[in-house]
Amino acid sequence: NAGVTQTPKFRVLKTGQSMTLLCAQDMNHEYMYWYRQDPGMGLRLIHYSVGEGTTAKGEVPDGYNVSRLKKQNFLLGLESAAPSQTSVYFCASSPRYGGRETTGELFFGEGSRLTVL
Amino acid sequence: AQSVTQLGSHVSVSEGALVLLRCNYSSSVPPYLFWYVQYPNQGLQLLLKYTTGATLVKGINGFEAEFKKSETSFHLTKPSAHMSDAAEYFCAVSFSGGYNKLIFGAGTRLAVHP
Numbered sequence: 762n763a764g765v766t767q768t769p770k771f772r773v774l775k776t777g778q779s780m781t782l783l784c785a786q787d788m789n790h791e792y793m794y795w796y797r798q799d800p801g802m803g804l805r806l807i808h809y810s811v812g813e814g815t816t817a818k819g820e821v822p823d824g825y826n827v828s829r830l831k832k833q834n835f836l837l838g839l840e841s842a843a844p845s846q847t848s849v850y851f852c853a854s855s856p857r858y859g860g861r862e863t864t865g866e867l868f869f870g871e872g873s874r875l876t877v878l
Numbered sequence: 879a880q881s882v883t884q885l886g887s888h889v890s891v892s893e894g895a896l897v898l899l900r901c902n903y904s905s906s907v908p909p910y911l912f913w914y915v916q917y918p919n920q921g922l923q924l925l926l927k928y929t930t931g932a933t934l935v936k937g938i939n940g941f942e943a944e945f946k947k948s949e950t951s952f953h954l955t956k957p958s959a960h961m962s963d964a965a966e967y968f969c970a971v972s973f974s975g976g977y978n979k980l981i982f983g984a985g986t987r988l989a990v991h992p
Binding site: 792794796805806819820855865869871 | 922981
């Protein structure tokens, strides 16, 4: 039972390089999210998707782009990496709201640690 | 707008002692409240949640939390700490119609010593 899988788990980039983080979920969830985690700041929402073909901006979207061409995949792209994007990135998924039982329960991947030099 | 404040970035307790992790929230609409736990090098997992109904909610691993509307608080407690409870704990808030988007606090790292 894979759940939410993120690749790669570690990556080092030079300033200005581009890369894509891939998130795949096998739970048939409608909603998917990308968060970044920085020390002392908790997790902050970058972008999210409420269904295949849809994306929306979160709290800190600048410098990132996303795509959800297939329901099970959510890609996070950095077009021109900057040192400020050094962080741990978490993908999460959630079923469509179906009442109290499904409210707020996000399923997280194990994270992708990105360093930008 | 919604926000979450966790008091104390680091908490240290002895094994067997009470665990109390504090969380206060700000929300312009009725909130849904959550505690998540993160073990080293892992993602987050849900400990417990409050949506509606009983204000004292019980979660996994013996943790519980009480929603106090008058104090805008949702503190996490456990009567007796175990070494395995050492982790980082995050309080979060969302709201109805928000597509389950969570707003997280900064986190509290719990250390448990013998």
